[in-house]
Amino acid sequence: MYIPAHFEESRPDVLHDFIRQHPFGMLVTHGAAGLDANHLPFELDPAAGGKGVLTSHVARANPVWQELSSGGEVLVVFRAGDAYISPNWYPSKQETHKQVPTWNYMVVHVHGKVTVRDDERFVRGVVGRLTRTHEAAQPRPWKMADAPKDYLDQMLKAIVGLEIEITRIEGKYKLSQNKDIKDISSAAEALQAQGERQVSAAMLAAVKD
Structure with missing residues (x-):
């Protein structure tokens, strides 16, 4: 991924938090x-391995797990919001007319070595942790024990686990950091006026940093 210096995000804690907030990679x-x-939900364990480990699962009917070789290199892309930025939103455009349209976005790329984990205990653990994480906000969180045991066992047999040892992680937060503060703030406010919240909030946070 091409990352100009002003758009680079390399702080591990920030990148890990990004993945936790946007786990569908x-x-x-x-x-x-x-x-x-393939588009999958992932769980990150930042303390595992040297640089962290991602886990997920795929349908047994999906040929991807059979085509993977243990230790093979893979890439997982996590993304948050994106938004078109009009040059008309920059105050400096009215002064010099030297602005063009662009697109702002936030992405994290994780490179790693994959291991196929076709064993029930591993898969059950992955599903259990994902369930606890994403059901936590529900008024009555669903848990695996809510399903009949024979049915759950059957469903678990229909999926295969994946474990990815992270070798490199990089983030690109393209939030107009190469513009003047007044231009960034004005563009962020224009996005908010259109109902866009994620990118605009990140742009304003970048101004404060």
Whole structure:
């Protein structure tokens, strides 16, 4: 990923928090059939391995897990909001007219080595942790024990676990940091007026930093 210096985010705690807040990632692989992309929920354990470990699962019917070789390199892309930025939103445009349209966004790329984990205990653990995390905000959180045991066992047999040892992680927060503060603030306010909240809030936070 091309990352100009003013858009680079390299702080591990910030990148880890980004993944936790946006855990639905795109797994990019290159197997015998060529490039493939699968969209999956991930769990991050930043303390595991040298640089952290991602875990997820795929349907057994999905051929991707059979095409992967243990230790093979993969890429997982996590993204938050994105927004078109009009040059008309920059006060400096009215003064010099030297502005052009652009697109702001936030992404984190995780490179790692994958291991296929086709064992029930691992898969049950992955599903259990994902369930606890994402059911926590529900008034009555669903738990695995709510399902009949034979049904749950059948469903678990229908999926295969993936474990990715992180080798490199990089973030790109393109939030107009290469512009004047007045231009960033004005563009963020214009986004808010249109109902966009995620990118605009990040842009204003970047101004404060």
